[in-house]
Amino acid sequence: MGRLDPLFEQTRAEGRAALAGYLPAGYPTVDGSGELLAAMIDSGCDLVEIGVPYSDPVMDGPTIQAAADSALRNGFRLRDLFTVVESVASAGGRAVVMTYWNPVHRYGVDAFARDLAAAGGLGMITPDLIPDEAGDWLAASEEHKLDRIFLVAPSSSAERIDRTVKASSGFVYATAVMGVTGARDQVGSAAAGLVARTREHTTLPIGVGLGVRSGEQAAEVASFADAVIVGSAFVSRAAQGIQPVRELAEELAAGVRGAVRSA
Amino acid sequence: MTSAPDQQDHHAPGEHDPDEHGHFGPYGGRFMPEALIGALDELSAAYDKARTDPEFTGEFKRLLRDYAGRPSLLTEAPRFAEHCGGATVFLKREDLNHTGSHKINNVLGQALLTKRMGKKRVIAETGAGQHGVATATACALLDLDCVVYMGEVDTERQALNVARMKLLGAEVIPVKTGSRTLKDAINEALRDWVSNVDTTHYLLGTAAGGHPFPTMVRNFHKIIGAEARAQILDLAGRLPDVVAACVGGGSNAIGIFHGFIDDPDVRLVGLEPGGHGIDSGEHGATLSEGLPGMLHGAFSYLLQDEDGQTIEAYSISAGLDYPGVGPEHSWLKDTGRAEYRSVTDAEAMESFQLLARTEGIIPAIESAHALAGARKLGEELGPDGLILVNLSGRGDKDMDTAAKYFGFTGDS
Known part of the structure; x- marks a missing residue:
């Protein structure tokens, strides 16, 4: 039983995809990120992905790199992550953490899982950890009842998709394009195909991320995916203040609701 | 005269390969x-x-x-060796390869x-x-x-x-x-x-x-150690006591180390960039001062803070200021098969100039770290010692840095 199962039962019952919004913890400040994440939930995000600012974010494009740099320069510490998660969870929001693996390893995988669960987090998305290397995390996530959200990519073979979905819980993160994070004018045509290929191996919900920035794109992705994940577009809006973040969440939330379901 | 050993041997799977993952x-x-x-x-x-x-x-x-011009030469460095406690020093001349390095x-x-x-x-x-x-x-x-x-x-x-x-x-x-x-x-x-x-x-x-x-790059560089082993047996009549090489990411070191890895009496010593000194915090001594972590795809020693953020490395050598290191070096450190020490900017630059003035060879500043390590090892070994240094590259590229360091700029 995944921690995110109730969310997807609800969205499936409503005949729509879920909306997941990403923001790094500590951006622009620790308290400020808590307020922005709360606003994202108020304005229509079903789930927030709280990023861990990291010195070497190889999967991120310029927008998220700059936000992570800014958070680190402002003194973000890993313990602040749990403060932000707790602020979201205590207000009734659903939160997972998205993090490169070394900060978790350095903190201690079991200790990190324990503290994340205690703060009310529901799981973790791990962009540079594949199930093959995830022995410690498989054990810690069982122990502390957290969802393990691994990624599949357009380049993933059927064998790798199978291995990845079997290790996952909550949902599977499908990267829409071969590339790094960042808003794009078009969501890759590979996304729908990847979701279809992934569905051959699992009944888990599938979220699609990388490149979505508008309600129209959200509607398009919602027509074939179970969750629409938006990162860089929220980070760009966060630099402009809380109201632009609210407006984007509302636009995207309308998008996931207006979509015509193909399934 | 020895010829280059059969290249195919360096690529065949063997006991020093990692597991299938x-x-x-x-x-x-x-x-x-x-x-x-x-x-x-x-x-x-x-x-x-x-x-x-x-x-x-x-x-x-x-x-x-x-x-590329292989095999590269093995050159004895007797005048440099006078500054190495009297030990005998041979240089593996990777600086003579086409493009000037290994x-x-x-x-x-x-x-x-x-x-x-x-x-x-x-x-x-x-x-x-x-x-x-x-x-x-x-x-x-x-x-x-x-x-x-x-x-x-x-x-x-x-x-x-x-x-x-x-x-x-x-x-x-x-x-x-x-x-x-x-x-x-x-x-x-x-x-x-x-x-x-x-x-x-x-x-x-x-x-x-x-x-x-890590395995593929190592195997492409194993030719260095294979040649050097045959050459030093030919020229010195025995295996060296120590093989010294600089370590940034560690490719020249792993290449020469593997020529001797099954010779248990040969010490393998990697010299890391100590920058302004370990205590200054401005260095790139990953194996000496780091902790295991993940960077750029591998689990290995890493300069990182208590939150797992990478700490920027520093060295006067642009080729050594890397906060990570190849994973096999981490394993060689933990198993004790190789030792790792650090050499400061000042020590490296002193040896950089010393090799130029005693042997007429301008080394890369990277390789000068190995030379500085050899001087200390020579003092420890004494006159009977035999040291093989991997001279991984030539120093032409470093003349701007050297000119500034030694004050050779301007009209003087």
């Missing part, structure tokens, strides 16, 4: 985005097939001989492999520019498109090598993110790779990164 003990592996796993699998399959294919190993051997070995191997995989575009990172120049060279030779990522700080420190790469037809992209040095150049190359993986091979320049890079 690329683990040397606990180190190595693949801490990489799923999007790149397919490319690593493709590379592993291509390399596994090539390493036992006489057509590939034969072509590689031919290029090393007819293009880097050409790995680059030719991977460029051949790129052709076999049917890819047309090569990307690479470079710190000092040695690997970038070598990559641009191999791409010119083998008709591959070449893009080199180089930290903006390094493009300024190594302007001559930027011009070389451009002359050879490569595009050089200055990296302006993070510390704007080698680690950030690797980050940017990885971002390029994940976006262009169908057409592009990432020609990584050191024995680090996700599996199979």
